[in-house]
Amino acid sequence: MRLHEHEAARFFQQAGLPVPSFAVVRSADEAVGALGHVGLPVVLKAQVLVGSRGKHGGILLASTPEEAREKTAALLAKTVRGLAVESVMVAKAVPIARELYVGVTVDAVAGAITVILGTAGGIDVETVAKEQPEALFRKTVVPPAELHGHEARALARAAGFRGDLMVKIADVLVALYRVFRKSDALIAEVNPLAVTADEALWAVDAVLEVDDAALFRHPEMPKDTLARIEHPIERAAKQIGVSYVDLDGDIAIISSGAGLGMATMDVVGQRLKPANFLETGGGITEELMYKTTSLVLQKPGIRGLLINLYGGINPIHEGAKGVVRVLKERQIRIPVVAKALGNRQEETWATLKEAGVIIVTDITTEAAVDALCAALETRKG
C-alpha cells in the first residue's frame, strides 16, 4: 500500500527525520487557518497517489494568505493525472541550495535491502541511475542487521561529503532505514532531501510504500487499503480476495493461478482480445467462483468466457458449482469454455457440462482457445 505524502511525512517525523512543519487541509479556509502554525511561505501539495505531481501542476508555492487561499481552492478543484484532489498538504517552504536523494528499498538481485544516497536529487532516481550512475552510492544491508551509523557515514563519505553535513546525512540514512524496517516497507524515499545554504537538511518529500502482506502487524497504518484502488472492478476483486487487472478486450478470463493467468492472456491475445486478467489464487470455494464469475461478466460487451483451472490446492469440483449458479441465474448466453484439470476433474466436468459449458480436456490452453474461437464462429453463423 502506497501512503499519501502527509502520512509518510508523519512517520518520517516520528522517526526523527527533519520534516518541515506541515498540515493537511480539505478546504481553502483550513489552508489559511494552518498558516499560523506552519508559517509562510508555504508549498501546497495535492495529496494524490501518483508520481511527478510537480510536472502536472499538483504542487504550488504561496507567499501570502490570499495566495494560499486561492491556490488551495484551485488544487482542490482539479484532477492530477486523472485523480481528484481531496486534500492538500500545506508545508513550510525551505530555501533550497542543493538537492540530494536518499532511499531504502528491497533489492531483488541481492534479496536484501539497498540503501541509496544520490548526489543529485529532485529527479526520478531511475533516470539518474541511467544517465548519471556515478551520482548514486549504494550499500546493501542483509536484515535483520541494522544500518549502523559508521556504515552510513562511510556511504556519505564515499559520496564526497565531509564535516557536519556528512554526519547529518548519515543520521538521515539511519533514521530512514529504521522507518523502512519498522513499517515493513517496500520503499522509503526522500526525493529531494534539501540542503540549505547553511547546510541544514530538510526532507521536503516523503514516499513510503508498505508491504500489504505485512499489514496484519501494523495497526498504525491507514485502514482504507481498498478505497485506494481506483478501478471499481479491481477494487471489488480485492474485496473478494482475487486479483483482477482490467484490459482492453472482450474475452473474460478466470484462471486459478497467476502464471497460468498470464499464459492464458498470452494465448488468448494471439487470436482474440483479453478483457481482463483474473486469478483466484489457492482459495477456491463455490462462493468464491460464484462471485468471481459474476465479476468478470460485469464489464459491458463481453463476448466469451474462458475458465482455466487446476485442482492442486483448489477444490475445482466445488468451484464448478459456483460458475454454474451464475450461468443459470443470469441466463448467460455467451460461449463459456472451461479447461479444469487435476484432483476430482471428472466431477468438475460433469457439473459444468450440465450447464452448457464447453469442456476441454486437453492440457494445452491453446486447445481451450481453439474451442472458444470455434464457438464464437458458430454464434456468428
Added chain:
Amino acid sequence: MSILLNKTTRVLVQGITGKIGQAQTKWMKEYGTNIVAGVTPGRGGGSVEGVPVFDGVAEAVKATGAEASVFFVPARAVKDTVFETLEAGIRLVVVVTEHIPVHDTMEMRAEAKNFNATLLGPTTPGILTVGEAKMGIIPGNLFPKVGGRAGVISRSGTLAYEVGGILAKAGTAPSTVVGMGADPVVLTDLADILKFFAADPGTDFVTIVGEVGGIQEEMAAEYIARDFKKPVIAYIAGRNTPEGKRMGHAGAIVQRGMGSVQSKVAALEKAGAHIAKTPAEIGTLAQGLGKKPA
C-alpha cells in the same frame, strides 16, 4: 533420476493438522512420498493419515530422522518456523505459504545461506519427482507414471502443471518439477536450482517457466551463458502485461520499464536458450531436442 527429492527422502509436514495440511498429506502419501512425521505446536502425540504428529521440529527429527520439510504454516508464523526447522538440522524446506511479508523472506533467505540449505518459495507449489514423491500441492495425476529426462523450474504453480503435462504429451516427460515461488524475493535463486539439474545425470535438458517481474531470469541467463552445459527451453508469461500492474503474484509487475518479458527473453536468448512464445511451443521445442544425438 531426480534432484532434491526421491521416494526414499524422509519428509516432514509442518502445519499437518490444518485443513490444507491434512488434505495435502493424504495426496502426498498417495503419490508415494515417504512422509515420516508432522508438526503442529500443541498437537504433539496425535496423528494425521497415520503420520505421527509432534510439537516441535527437533523432536520430530530425533524420533523419525526427517530430512526435508514442507510447510502449510500460516504466513505470520513462517519465519519463526523456518528458523526452528534449520536449527533442527533440516536442509530442504518447501514453503508453500503465500502472502509472507518480504522483510521476513529476506531474513529467511539470509538464514538459509548461513545453514547452506535449499529453501523453495515462498508461494511455491513445491517439488515433484515424477513417479516417486512430491512435497507441496502439485497434482500428481497430471504427470505420467514414470519420470523422464526433462527438468522443469517454474516461478508459477499452475503454469508448471500445464508445462509438465505438455512435456509429457510431447514424449519428453519431466524428471523433477521445481516450483521456485513468485514473490519479489525468493529463498533460492533460479540459477542455484539450475545447478542441481546440471549435476543430475538423469536430466538431459531444463525448461524454465518464467514470468514478468523481478530479475531472476536475467540472473539465471548469466549463469547459463557461463556454466550451464545442458540445453534450456524458456517460456516467459505475461507478454501483454500493462506497466505498473501486479499480475496476481506479488513479484509479477513491470515497474519503471524493468522486469518485462522482452528483457528476460533477450537475456535468455543471448545465453543460448530456446524460446517458446506459448506454453504449447515448449512441447515442439522439446521434441526437437529429443531428436538430436545426446
